[in-house]
Amino acid sequence: MLAVPEKFKEAPAGWKIAQPADQFERGAWWQVFNDPQLNTLADKIDISNQTVAVYAAAYQQARALAAQARAAFLPKVGMAADATRLRPPSRNANGLSAVNTAYSLSLDASWEPDLWGTLQRAKNAEKAQLQSAAAEFANARLSAQATLVQTYFQLRTLDAIQKLLDNTVLAYRQALKLTQNRYAQGVAARADVLQAQTALQAAQASAFNNGIARAQYEHAIAVLVGEPASTFSLAPSPLKMAAPPRIPFTLPSALLERRPDIAAAERRAAAANEKIGINMAAFFPSLVLSAAGGSRSSVFSQWFSVPARVWSLGPQLAATLFDGGTRQAQTVAARAAFEQDTAHYRQTVLSAFQEVEDALAALRILAQEAALQRQAMQSAQQTLEIVLNQYKAGMTMYLSVISAQATAFAVEQKMVSLNGQRMVSAAGLIKALGGGWDVSQMDRQSQ
Numbered sequence: 082m083l084a085v086p087e088k089f090k091e092a093p094a095g096w097k098i099a100q101p102a103d104q105f106e107r108g109a110w111w112q113v114f115n116d117p118q119l120n121t122l123a124d125k126i127d128i129s130n131q132t133v134a135v136y137a138a139a140y141q142q143a144r145a146l147a148a149q150a151r152a153a154f155l156p157k158v159g160m161a162a163d164a165t166r167l168r169p170p171s172r173n174a175n176g177l178s179a180v181n182t183a184y185s186l187s188l189d190a191s192w193e194p195d196l197w198g199t200l201q202r203a204k205n206a207e208k209a210q211l212q213s214a215a216a217e218f219a220n221a222r223l224s225a226q227a228t229l230v231q232t233y234f235q236l237r238t239l240d241a242i243q244k245l246l247d248n249t250v251l252a253y254r255q256a257l258k259l260t261q262n263r264y265a266q267g268v269a270a271r272a273d274v275l276q277a278q279t280a281l282q283a284a285q286a287s288a289f290n291n292g293i294a295r296a297q298y299e300h301a302i303a304v305l306v307g308e309p310a311s312t313f314s315l316a317p318s319p320l321k322m323a324a325p326p327r328i329p330f331t332l333p334s335a336l337l338e339r340r341p342d343i344a345a346a347e348r349r350a351a352a353a354n355e356k357i358g359i360n361m362a363a364f365f366p367s368l369v370l371s372a373a374g375g376s377r378s379s380v381f382s383q384w385f386s387v388p389a390r391v392w393s394l395g396p397q398l399a400a401t402l403f404d405g406g407t408r409q410a411q412t413v414a415a416r417a418a419f420e421q422d423t424a425h426y427r428q429t430v431l432s433a434f435q436e437v438e439d440a441l442a443a444l445r446i447l448a449q450e451a452a453l454q455r456q457a458m459q460s461a462q463q464t465l466e467i468v469l470n471q472y473k474a475g476m477t478m479y480l481s482v483i484s485a486q487a488t489a490f491a492v493e494q495k496m497v498s499l500n501g502q503r504m505v506s507a508a509g510l511i512k513a514l515g516g517g518w519d520v521s522q523m524d525r526q527s528q
Contacts, residue, residue: 089333109123110226111508118318122229122233123230125306127222132221136214136217136221140215147207149207150200150203153200154200156192157191161189165182185375189371190372193367202362206352213346217341220342227508231505234505234508235501236302237320237501239291239295239298242497242498243288244319245490246288250284250285250288253281254281257281269479280483299313324448333437336514339515341518343429343430349426353423356418357415360411364408365400368398369396369399374390375391437513440513441510444507447499447502447506448503451499451500454492458492458496461485462489464485465482
């Protein structure tokens with residue numbers, strides 16, 4: 082038994098428990114970010130993502146195996162017809178026996194009563210496997226969707242940084258022009274011009290380097306939506322949201338119904354438990370009821386005559402008396418498999434709690450950091466303005482301007498990165514809470 086906490090330790094004040102009538106659509110959870118481009122990309126996951134396609138095929142396979150298990154309760158009926166020409170061995174040394182033709186037609190049926198619950202347990206096991214496959218399919222979709230959303234926000238963060246870099250290059254170019262003018266007037270040293278040129282060139286190099294990471298994120302999004310990276314592109318669009326949306330969260334116990342990976346692990350454990358019973362039933366004898374009927378004749382015209390008809394009817398009871406411990410070993414192995422799946426289920430639950438706590442902690446700490454960083458950015462901008470005015474008035478060296486510019490850029494870049502981290506963490510929290518999935522969807526898919 083695994084103890085479930087009553088509440089999340091990192092749950093921030095002011096957040097509310099999710100209600101049945103949430104304002105956002107439960108399936109398309111990414112719409113909470115209100116980004117049309119993101120919505121378009123996320124809709125392609127179900128259509129073109131190949132990892133999701135793998136799990137979709139596995140789910141269809143599980144459906145077929147469940148149907149096969151249900152069919153085992155019904156009798157098996159078969160039919161066979163044949164015509165055979167044969168020559169029996171000669172009874173004397175003077176001649177050959179005549180060639181004969183034998184015609185036969187048979188219809189047989191057999192049925193195995195489920196005396197020890199073997200078929201029922203097999204059916205239950207396959208149903209649990211089907212439900213597990215449905216949950217794994219949902220988990221693959223949720224993982225792909227969350228990865229897409231997080232990658233998208235990382236790309237948009239780089240777009241915002243690129244815009245900042247472009248503005249910085251423009252500011253450094255203006256500073257260089259100012260320094261060149263002052264040098265031409267004889268009020269600035271040649272070293273000031275060289276320092277301004279160095280700052281401008283370094284900013285230009287950073288602007289180019291930012292494109293490497295952006296291209297890689299763009300390529301990753303192409304793979305997620307099932308398109309070749311060579312033909313896929315997203316126009317630059319800086320991240321617009323400065324803070325993530327308020328996300329309703331659930332009680333810890335609700336994760337057991339809202340996380341598809343937890344549901345999949347629990348269903349695998351249930352299937353393993355049924356397989357223990359199947360192996361234990363192998364110690365008991367099996368009963369098969371069979372019946373067969375047909376006709377057999379050496380003359381085609383008499384094939385269906387009354388004298389040619391044959392039939393058989395009878396039960397068959399079979400039991401294994403000695404197998405060298407095979408059945409015992411199989412039962413022990415089944416129990417061990419159940420223990421493995423149970424431990425995996427418990428570990429999945431613990432990991433789910435950790436992921437939620439991690440995401441909540443990240444959002445709480447990043448919000449606090451962003452508030453301080455916003456103040457630091459304002460201070461850095463004011464400092465830069467003062468230093469620039471002092472330099473124009475000849476009251477300070479250009480090295481102070483370079484230092485103030487570098488500080489202002491670093492602080493603003495950190496602010497942009499923090500905004501992006503908060504969006505990525507918000508998407509991670511929604512994924513950790515199970516997205517828009519719940520266990521009832523697994524039951525509907527498994528019908």
